[in-house]
Amino acid sequence: MRYMMLVYSTEGPDGLAGAEAQRIYEGHWKVMEEATRKGVLVGAEPLAPTSTATTVRVQNGEALVTDGPFAETKEHLAGYYIMECENLDEAIEWAVKIPTACQGSEGCIEIRPMRWQSSRAEPEAIAENVASLNG
Amino acid sequence: MADIRSAAESVFREESGRIIAGLIRICGSFDRPEEAMQESFAAALASWPIKGIPANPAGWIMTAAHRKLIDAARRERTRLEKQDSLKYETQIAGSASYAQTEEAFMDFPDDRLRLIFTCCHPALNVEAQVALTLRTLGGLSTPEIAKSFLLPEPTLAQRLVRAKRKIQEARIPYEVPPQDRLPERLASVQAVIYLIFNEGYAASSGTELVRNELCAEAIRLGRVLCELLPREAENTGLLALMLLQHSRRDARVLNGELVTLEEQDRSLWDRGAISEGLMLVEKALSLGPAGPYQLQAAVAALHAETANSDDTDWPQIAALYEKLLEMNPSPVIALNHAVAVAMNGRLEAGLNRIEALGRSRQLDRYYLFHAARADLLRRLNQNSDAAAAYQKAAALATNRVEVDFLNRRLRQLKRD
Numbered sequence: 039m040r041y042m043m044l045v046y047s048t049e050g051p052d053g054l055a056g057a058e059a060q061r062i063y064e065g066h067w068k069v070m071e072e073a074t075r076k077g078v079l080v081g082a083e084p085l086a087p088t089s090t091a092t093t094v095r096v097q098n099g100e101a102l103v104t105d106g107p108f109a110e111t112k113e114h115l116a117g118y119y120i121m122e123c124e125n126l127d128e129a130i131e132w133a134v135k136i137p138t139a140c141q142g143s144e145g146c147i148e149i150r151p152m153r154w155q156s157s158r159a160e161p162e163a164i165a166e167n168v169a170s171l172n173g
Numbered sequence: 174m175a176d177i178r179s180a181a182e183s184v185f186r187e188e189s190g191r192i193i194a195g196l197i198r199i200c201g202s203f204d205r206p207e208e209a210m211q212e213s214f215a216a217a218l219a220s221w222p223i224k225g226i227p228a229n230p231a232g233w234i235m236t237a238a239h240r241k242l243i244d245a246a247r248r249e250r251t252r253l254e255k256q257d258s259l260k261y262e263t264q265i266a267g268s269a270s271y272a273q274t275e276e277a278f279m280d281f282p283d284d285r286l287r288l289i290f291t292c293c294h295p296a297l298n299v300e301a302q303v304a305l306t307l308r309t310l311g312g313l314s315t316p317e318i319a320k321s322f323l324l325p326e327p328t329l330a331q332r333l334v335r336a337k338r339k340i341q342e343a344r345i346p347y348e349v350p351p352q353d354r355l356p357e358r359l360a361s362v363q364a365v366i367y368l369i370f371n372e373g374y375a376a377s378s379g380t381e382l383v384r385n386e387l388c389a390e391a392i393r394l395g396r397v398l399c400e401l402l403p404r405e406a407e408n409t410g411l412l413a414l415m416l417l418q419h420s421r422r423d424a425r426v427l428n429g430e431l432v433t434l435e436e437q438d439r440s441l442w443d444r445g446a447i448s449e450g451l452m453l454v455e456k457a458l459s460l461g462p463a464g465p466y467q468l469q470a471a472v473a474a475l476h477a478e479t480a481n482s483d484d485t486d487w488p489q490i491a492a493l494y495e496k497l498l499e500m501n502p503s504p505v506i507a508l509n510h511a512v513a514v515a516m517n518g519r520l521e522a523g524l525n526r527i528e529a530l531g532r533s534r535q536l537d538r539y540y541l542f543h544a545a546r547a548d549l550l551r552r553l554n555q556n557s558d559a560a561a562a563y564q565k566a567a568a569l570a571t572n573r574v575e576v577d578f579l580n581r582r583l584r585q586l587k588r589d
Contacts (some may be wrong), residue, residue, distance in 0.1 A: 039344055048445075124344075124346070125344040125345065125346035125348075126294075126296060126343045126344050126345045126346065127345075127346050127348070127350070127354075130296075141480065150345075151342055151343050
């Protein structure tokens with residue numbers, strides 16, 4: 039089953055900088071390389087820092103666009119991984135390797151199972167999956 | 174027929190953990206085995222009064238539950254995900270006879286281990302861990318668990334449903350954790366068992382102080398853990414701790430009123446539990462370096478061995494709490510250490526430590542902190558400060574029996 043690992047980190051306003059950034063990137067590269075080698079990596083991307091974020095809400099048909107992430111939190115979404123794992127314990131073992139430390143503070147990884155198993159989300163496949171959720 | 178019912182209940186309690194563990198291994202889910210067990214229980218209640226209690230009750234239950242599983246699989250065949258029903262059909266097809274059931278269900282000791290570790294998986298919240306452990310390993314019914322924790326039945330039922338759904342959706346595996354993960358996972362299991370014990374020992378709410386059935390259940394689970402992982406010293410330490418604390422149950426409440434350890438009639442302590450507890454403390458210490466449960470058990474052992482509270486070995490108890498503090502510098506342990514120091518003839522020193530803890534504000538909402546402080550102030554004849562502290566403690570305590578005790582102390586102070 040696929041799991042998404044959401045990487046939460048504390049970060050400065052302009053994201054990572056300097057030697058710290060280098061250390062983190064190397065850590066991620068190691069995980070991606072090992073996961074690819076083992077055939078479990080489906081995807082992984084860093085996100086540009088929260089200073090580049092834009093939030094969109096719709097109220098009464100009107101688009102409300104604001105600067106910044108949807109909520110002011112100490113830890114922000116810094117990136118994600120998607121991995122194919124047998125079970126939660128395997129996903130946890132990978133999550134433990136993913137670096138979150140940023141400018142001396144710790145972050146965390148949120149693991150979410152991904153419900154729709156088909157890699158191509160066709161209408162019939164989605165309907166079938168939704169139906170099985172209600173079953 | 175109450176006899177048959179209670180016989181059936183006690184068999185189910187004893188055996189259901191083992192049986193459910195095997196059923197889960199075979200069909201790969203929590204829901205269906207549980208339903209199957211509930212249905213076999215109903216079937217037992219219908220059949221045993223007429224046909225008598227079977228010679229091999231566990232075998233009877235296994236066969237019945239197995240049959241229910243097969244029936245359920247057939248009914249659900251069209252609705253199950255393809256994966257599940259395939260696994261199901263290949264393993265269960267045609268094996269409805271008793272002999273084949275026996276083989277399929279051979280008691281793999283690993284089964285119950287898998288069950289315990291899965292129920293206590295850290296990805297489940299603690300309330301869910303407790304409920305699931307009591308339901309599957311403990312064989313307690315949902316109403317029984319709800320009653321033990323003074324929760325409405327639907328709340329408990331929901332908790333179980335959500336826990337099982339999380340296990341399924343997040344794919345929490347039905348496995349014993351690998352060696353390198355075992356320490357932290359085992360700590361989860363021990364914490365759940367001790368939580369259950371504590372809920373029975375010092376009930377957090379309600380009108381009864383002690384709920385012996387919960388304590389007994391926790392002890393039983395502790396024994397199972399020791400049986401399954403005998404070389405883990407802390408398992409033995411935990412069991413010893415629970416037995417020694419449980420040994421005092423008949424002396425703790427007199428005429429509905431709480432009696433402190435100091436004032437308890439020690440002739441009412443359970444000697445059998447004490448001797449087993451003492452033996453286990455020694456055994457645990459021989460198995461490896463002392464962990465927190467073993468240290469706490471050693472403290473309990475010191476109380477248990479002393480016929481007269483005046484002869485309590487407070488210096489040794491204080492030393493044990495110091496060791497505990499090194500492992501786990503928690504404010505509650507610091508509180509216990511302070512009390513031991515005070516009781517060791519150094520009331521002022523103990524009080525000073527408690528005041529220092531008070532300044533950290535961490536124990537502000539903890540009624541036992543205020544109760545301990547009140548008690549020391551009382552012994553030092555600082556009555557008005559003691560009274561204020563008893564009032565704070567009584568306001569924070571949630572169990573009726575403890576509140577009454579604190580108010581009684583308050584009234585005694587006002588009389589002096």
